[in-house]
Amino acid sequence: MFSGSWKESSMNIIELEIPDQNIDVEALQVAFGSLYRDDVLIKPSRVVAILAAACLLQLDGLIQQCGETMKETVNVKTVCGYYTSAGTYGLDSVKKKCLEWLLNNLMTHQNVELFKELSINVMKQLIGSSNLFVMQVEMDIYTALKKWMFLQLVPSWNGSLKQLLTETDVWFSKQRKDFEGMAFLETEQGKPFVSVFRHLRLQYIISDLASARIIEQDAIVPSEWLSSVYKQQWFAMLRAEQDSEVGPQEINKEELEGNSMRCGRKLAKDGEYCWRWTGFNFGFDLLVTYTNRYIIFKRNTLNQPCSGSVSLQPRRSIAFRLRLASFDSSGKLICSRTTGYQILTLEKDQEQVVMNLDSRLLIFPLYICCNFLIENNRHPENPEN
Numbered sequence: 001m002f003s004g005s006w007k008e009s010s011m012n013i014i015e016l017e018i019p020d021q022n023i024d025v026e027a028l029q030v031a032f033g034s035l036y037r038d039d040v041l042i043k044p045s046r047v048v049a050i051l052a053a054a055c056l057l058q059l060d061g062l063i064q065q066c067g068e069t070m071k072e073t074v075n076v077k078t079v080c081g082y083y084t085s086a087g088t089y090g091l092d093s094v095k096k097k098c099l100e101w102l103l104n105n106l107m108t109h110q111n112v113e114l115f116k117e118l119s120i121n122v123m124k125q126l127i128g129s130s131n132l133f134v135m136q137v138e139m140d141i142y143t144a145l146k147k148w149m150f151l152q153l154v155p156s157w158n159g160s161l162k163q164l165l166t167e168t169d170v171w172f173s174k175q176r177k178d179f180e181g182m183a184f185l186e187t188e189q190g191k192p193f194v195s196v197f198r199h200l201r202l203q204y205i206i207s208d209l210a211s212a213r214i215i216e217q218d219a220i221v222p223s224e225w226l227s228s229v230y231k232q233q234w235f236a237m238l239r240a241e242q243d244s245e246v247g248p249q250e251i252n253k254e255e256l257e258g259n260s261m262r263c264g265r266k267l268a269k270d271g272e273y274c275w276r277w278t279g280f281n282f283g284f285d286l287l288v289t290y291t292n293r294y295i296i297f298k299r300n301t302l303n304q305p306c307s308g309s310v311s312l313q314p315r316r317s318i319a320f321r322l323r324l325a326s327f328d329s330s331g332k333l334i335c336s337r338t339t340g341y342q343i344l345t346l347e348k349d350q351e352q353v354v355m356n357l358d359s360r361l362l363i364f365p366l367y368i369c370c371n372f373l374i375e376n377n378r379h380p381e382n383p384e385n
Contacts, residue, residue, distance in 0.1 A: 074332070075332075286318070293357040302348065325366075
């Protein structure tokens with residue numbers, strides 16, 4: 001180019017147009033410098049720019065090094081930027097790592113700035129996943145979505161996480177006055193968020209009276225969505241009571257991943273714990289106990305009082321998956337364990353150890369997440385099937 005019959009051979013300054021806005025002079029210097037040395041120091045704050053330059057120059061070794069740096073430094077401040085850049089420059093392993101981080105941390109370590117950054121597309125993937133590490137119950141996913149949607153619509157809001165829910169409820173309350181009889185997701189403002197809210201497992205929200213009242217009062221979710229779920233759950237209850245169904249008999253992974261109840265619990269320190277998750281589960285009152293490094297499931301029938309009716313059938317079955325995890329201060333997974341999907345059949349007041357923890361897992365706080373399927377969720381239009 002410089003010595004042949006090209007116009008550049010007679011130019012003192014040659015300007016190259018680089019259409020990628022992520023690339024700057026410093027990133028190009030690092031990229032060119034990598035040609036002359038084996039190791040390049042890549043700061044997390046510069047990794048996206050260097051990755052962009054490396055892709056422009058097709059430097060595979062530097063691209064790989066940028067990817068490893070990104071995977072090692074995923075945290076609440078970098079995860080959204082890394083996810084977007086990984087998609088732009090084709091680093092699928094980095095995208096996967098970012099999604100895993102978000103699935104683990106979205107609910108366990110809620111953050112105002114993260115809610116502001118999360119796009120509709122990413123949130124749709126998270127809420128639809130059976131691997132979302134839920135704290136408490138499905139209603140808490142709805143509450144988190146409500147806060148996220150408020151911050152997407154009012155990104156200038158600046159306050160603490162403790163203030164966020166109150167401010168969110170006040171804002172949506174004002175909106176309700178302007179949309180008479182319409183749910184918020186049916187309005188022009190709300191329509192972009194429909195695809196995300198569609199992934200909520202509403203059957204596990206309306207099973208609790210307080211939660212059902214809130215979701216009706218909020219008028220965010222269209223009433224038609226709720227009506228079909230009420231019908232579905234009514235038929236499910238009739239089957240459980242009158243058909244004497246005992247619950248799932250085999251592992252259906254697709255059914256479990258798409259329809260299971262998602263719930264979780266944080267254990268702040270070692271000790272003894274016993275709890276149940278709220279909601280009516282077709283007469284199956286499941287008590288969960290953590291004691292002496294054991295996690296135990298118990299089908300409570302007659303031994304302890306229950307807020308609703310309990311099934312007196314001799315045997316009941318559930319399909320479940322139990323996961324445990326500990327995280328460091330950046331949200332990185334330190335250790336984890338899972339039972340995988342299993343079927344458990346319990347008689348009245350019978351209890352069963354479902355996991356024995358070794359000392360490596362006893363890093364507190366310890367997060368427990370469960371997926372349950374107690375009654376197969378068949379479509380309400382086909383109750384006879």
